Amino acid sequence: MQQIFNFIFKNSYRMLFLLLMATAISLTIQSHSYHKSKVISSANFLTGGVYKQINNVNEYFNLRTKNEELALENARLKSILFNRKDTLKVPLLDTLKGVKKTDLIVAKVIHNSYSAQVNFLTLDSGAKNGIRPEMGVINSLGIVGIVENVSPNYATVLSILNTESPINAKIKKSNHIGSLIWNGKNTGFVQLIDVPRLASVRKGDTIVTGGQSTIFPENINIGTIEKIYTDDQTNYYTLDVRLFNDMTSLGHVYIIRNRDRQEILTLEKKTQKNNEQ
Structure with a gap:
């Protein structure tokens, strides 16, 4: 437990920076339709690729x-x-x-x-x-x-x-x-x-x-x-x-x-x- 606290204390500035950056990105995406559409499109691309590979495997076993x-x-x-x-x-x-x-x-x-x-x-x-x-x-x-x-x-x-x-x-x-x-x-x-x-x-x-x-x-x-x-x-x-x-x-x-x-x-x-x- 002490090691966890030491890690947080030593990296507190970095963690705070990452938290603020994530918050800023989230607010930017939610307040701008263009950025929001790009994120959704990227997510669909990734999940679509995964689904396509899964479907290819299923089709192979159903040949x-x-x-x-x-x-x-x-x-x-x-x-x-x-x-x-x-x-x-x-x-x-x-x-x-x-x-x-x-x-x-x-x-x-x-x-x-x-x-x-x-x-x-x-x-x-x-x-x-x-x-x-x-x-x-x-x-x-x-x-x-x-x-x-x-x-x-x-x-x-x-x-x-x-x-x-x-x-x-x-x-x-x-x-x-x-x-x-x-x-x-x-x-x-x-x-x-x-x-x-x-x-x-x-x-x-x-x-x-x-x-x-x-x-x-x-x-x-x-x-x-x-x-x-x-x-x-x-x-x-x-x-x-x-x-x-x-x-x-x-x-x-x-x-x-x-x-x-x-x-x-x-x-x-x-x-x-x-x-x-």
């Missing part, structure tokens, strides 16, 4: 939630798009209410292989989420693969980077159909084979899904033509297709559930059986 919300919204919009026959028409109300032929299930890639001849992805969703084998998998850039096996909580997907499972595809501008395969060489390219020589093809033309299967809807993006090869012994082209997707870096994906798939397969099987008799 995962925001990403999931965006993925769900993308799934809803893509589902509406796939079920519209004419993009110039207003979609029917039942489509907006969820009564539609094609549904999209959101999942996240938790494992991705791309260095083998037959590559697989693992998703963090499975049978409990409605995923079944032979469902198509896409993301915002284009096709990813086809569901191979499913457990209650997980699913494996046969990537388009495989040498064993061709996918129906076409040249968008001309509708000429081919089979999409992978030659096992470059993860950025796949090949479209069995394209008729009468087709008009150019570098840069867009390749999309052909719609002749019950797995992928028509006109989902795949990539663009990079190189054109001609087989002199056949009447077909082989096209090198640069993928829109970076198959080495995948996040959220959408699994396509076609409600009419089983009905179509049953009808086709019945028709084939009748023709064999």
Whole structure:
């Protein structure tokens, strides 16, 4: 206590000066609107900066939630798009209410292989989420693969980077159909084979899904033509297709559930059986 009194006594003149200066500044600010506005503006600048930093931190920790919300919204919009026959028409109300032929299930890639001849992805969703084998998998850039096996909580997907499972595809501008395969060489390219020589093809033309299967809807993006090869012994082209997707870096994906798939397969099987008799 004695030390406190000694400190005040030794610095009494300085403390008195500081007190008087603070009083003078306070009176000046209160009696002059210009000075008052400047002080308030400075205080707002400081507190605003602090609040902005706090908000940035909160937004960073909420990124995962925001990403999931965006993925769900993308799934809803893509589902509406796939079920519209004419993009110039207003979609029917039942489509907006969820009564539609094609549904999209959101999942996240938790494992991705791309260095083998037959590559697989693992998703963090499975049978409990409605995923079944032979469902198509896409993301915002284009096709990813086809569901191979499913457990209650997980699913494996046969990537388009495989040498064993061709996918129906076409040249968008001309509708000429081919089979999409992978030659096992470059993860950025796949090949479209069995394209008729009468087709008009150019570098840069867009390749999309052909719609002749019950797995992928028509006109989902795949990539663009990079190189054109001609087989002199056949009447077909082989096209090198640069993928829109970076198959080495995948996040959220959408699994396509076609409600009419089983009905179509049953009808086709019945028709084939009748023709064999």
